[in-house]
Amino acid sequence: MTAERTAGGEPAVSVLGLRKTYRTFTLRQVVAVDHLDLTVPAGGVHAFLGPNGSGKTTTIRMLLGLVRPDAGTVHLFGTPVPSRLPEVIGRVGAIVENPKFVPGFSGRRNLRLLATAVGVPHTRVEAVLERVDLRERGQDQFQRYSLGMKQRLAIAATLLKDPDLLIFDEPTNGLDPAGIRDVRATMRGLADEGRTVLVSSHILAEVEHVADTVSVVARGRLVAQGTVADLLGAGGPADVRVGVADHDRAETLLRAHGWQVRRVGTALLVSGSPGGAQVNEVLARGGLYAHEVEVVRRDLEAAFLELTGAARAPGPPATTDAPAGGAR
């Protein structure tokens, strides 16, 4: 079963040259997605990261045939979308907006209604409730659920058709830490069953520990793609923190090698060096002995902010004079 979900070796999602512009009320044209290339390998959790307004939701809506691209191609498991969407949509489950559940009905009754609507037997409802750890609370009214439970019920609904690809747009938005942890664990479990989970987020920390691969978008364009380790490497070598008695002389020696040096508390932070051994060697040759040398691992958040430009004050969205497709 697990191998069947990824059979064929096709990526779960393959996007080439995708572009979408919207026209605002003032007739200004906003480039929401700009020549985006994206590959989501089959199997595992893939995080689709980017700051607010970077085009994640628009991209996801194009994957699902909900928004028509101005240009570019989308394939889901090798099938072109939207032209042949009906052939592949049965393999896809998605949460793009808050799903509509009847507040006064129980979680179980809500899922039974949906199961009937999509032609799935009610036995499947019990299986998906179990899958998201809600079986014991299945009889409780939806309106009494916590936000995290509501989100897990939404995930359960997407599982009714037993899809191979799950697409979740910001599923941890507004959840408390326990809710975030539960949703993350559910995503991990789904990937461990051989499914592909594509999850968007503007908060790296919410997905970095669960993601196998990552794509980062900024202003509608792909700025990085790979593993979390690749992303860390994208920002260049790590900094080195050294503790020495004579700061002034150490700074002079280190700067002479073209490295940047900053004072941080009682230590020096060296950027641009090949590593701790080289920094230590330069100091020792100059007759200085470090009582502390520590390679400061690059912070993933810093790499993300740097890649997306989110560390700077946010600018207006990109605009264009080209004809816009407009919202559908």
Ligand SMILES: Nc1ncnc2c1ncn2[C@@H]1O[C@H](COP(=O)(O)OP(=O)(O)OP(=O)(O)O)[C@@H](O)[C@H]1O
């Ligand atoms: N229907 C629309 N009409 C006009 N502009 C739109 C429309 N939908 C999105 N946009 C604009 O397109 C850009 C990308 O929006 P999108 O919602 O895809 O980004 P996002 O990365 O999902 O953001 P968020 O994390 O805030 O959900 C933004 O500038 C947004 O204001």
